[in-house]
Amino acid sequence: MKPTALVVLIVFSLICLSDSLDDAFAKFKGRYDSKSEADAIIAASDAVKEMDEAIEEIEKNDSLLMEYVLAKDYCLMKCKENNLRKSEYSALMKKIAVTYGNSKSPFLDYALAILYGRIAESSNIIDAVKSNVANNVKKHAENVIKENPSIDGFGAYLILGRLHAMTPKVIYFTGWKSLNESEKMLKIYIEKNPQSITGKLYLAETYGMMKMYGEMDSLINEIAKSKPEKTRFYEDKAIIDSLEELSQ
Numbered sequence: 001m002k003p004t005a006l007v008v009l010i011v012f013s014l015i016c017l018s019d020s021l022d023d024a025f026a027k028f029k030g031r032y033d034s035k036s037e038a039d040a041i042i043a044a045s046d047a048v049k050e051m052d053e054a055i056e057e058i059e060k061n062d063s064l065l066m067e068y069v070l071a072k073d074y075c076l077m078k079c080k081e082n083n084l085r086k087s088e089y090s091a092l093m094k095k096i097a098v099t100y101g102n103s104k105s106p107f108l109d110y111a112l113a114i115l116y117g118r119i120a121e122s123s124n125i126i127d128a129v130k131s132n133v134a135n136n137v138k139k140h141a142e143n144v145i146k147e148n149p150s151i152d153g154f155g156a157y158l159i160l161g162r163l164h165a166m167t168p169k170v171i172y173f174t175g176w177k178s179l180n181e182s183e184k185m186l187k188i189y190i191e192k193n194p195q196s197i198t199g200k201l202y203l204a205e206t207y208g209m210m211k212m213y214g215e216m217d218s219l220i221n222e223i224a225k226s227k228p229e230k231t232r233f234y235e236d237k238a239i240i241d242s243l244e245e246l247s248q
Contacts, residue, residue, distance in 0.1 A: 021057060021064070024050035028071045037234040041078045048075050062105035069096065069111040070152070073118065086122035089115055106147035113140035113159050134167045134174050154192040158199055161185035165206045182206045195229055197236045 028047035031040040048071050051058060058064045072092060076085045093115040100108040113136075120133040128134065137159065144156035164182035167174050186203040193199055200219050207216035224243045228236030 020050065021054050024048075024054070025064075025067060025071075028074075032230055032233045040234060041075070044071065045075050045079065048072055059099060062099070062103055062107040065096065065099065066107040066111045066151070069114060073114055076118075082122055086119060089118045089122065093119065106144045106151060109140040109143040109147070110151050110156060113137050113144065113156065116140065117159065117163070129168065129170050129173050132173075134163065137163055138176070154189055157185045157189035157192070158196075158202070161189060161199075161206070162202050165202070165209060179206055179210050183210070195226070197223055197226055197229065197239050198232065200226075201239055 024047045027050070028044055031043040031047070034040040034043055048068075051068050051071060055068075058068050069092065072088075076088055080088065093112065096108055096111050096115065100112060116133050116136040119131075120128040120137065123131070123133070141156040141159045141163070144151055145160075149156060161182050161184075164176075164178050164185065167177050169175065169177040183203065183206055186199055186206060190196060190199045190203065200223050204216045204219035204223070207213070207219065220243060224240060226236075226240060228234075228240065
């Protein structure tokens with residue numbers, strides 16, 4: 001094959017791969033256009049399989065790699081049992097940590113904050129504290145806020161807001177836990193995402209822990225009257241429906 005023809009073939013292959021990747025990420029983002037949550041999960045799983053086939057290309061772009069982690073996270077949370085999720089999250093975190101060591105990218109900080117958080121959720125409290133998981137979530141989420149706070153719709157504020165509320169306070173390990181800091185972070189997140197039902201629910205739960213029951217009830221009532229966001233339709237609907245059931 002002539003050199004010129006080889007170059008053309010390589011360029012053509014790269015264009016096709018790029019188009020395929022674009023299609024995979026578009027399919028994942030469009031999952032909520034499905035008629036049911038089950039269909040949305042199938043669409044997401046198919047999209048992630050396509051991403052897996054192009055993982056070497058995805059790993060060249062930190063932003064894409066973060067989006068891949070978010071897509072994998074969605075599928076693992078929806079489809080896997082807790083013990084299976086933990087092992088897959090751990091393997092994915094090790095892979096991301098290697099790339100992060102070379103780039104220190106805020107996109108990968110965000111991915112690692114998500115992954116450490118999921119591992120904490122899959123572990124018992126003592127193991128999570130001993131493994132320094134909460135401190136790692138905090139470190140990476142704070143790095144995002146310092147470097148590029150707008151990542152994933154200012155999601156690092158949501159992570160830190162929840163972390164400060166839910167982490168057990170253990171001397172020498174997590175003495176930084178603060179409900180006031182939780183309130184502050186979640187308020188910033190809601191300011192940036194005024195329609196976020198998840199953000200409002202987390203803030204309501206923080207207010208409950210602070211015994212600020214008036215503020216908690218006000219937010220709960222606001223959520224109950226809300227409509228699900230298109231980009232989190234089924235998750236938001238589940239929250240709204242559960243609040244309606246509690247009020248009956």
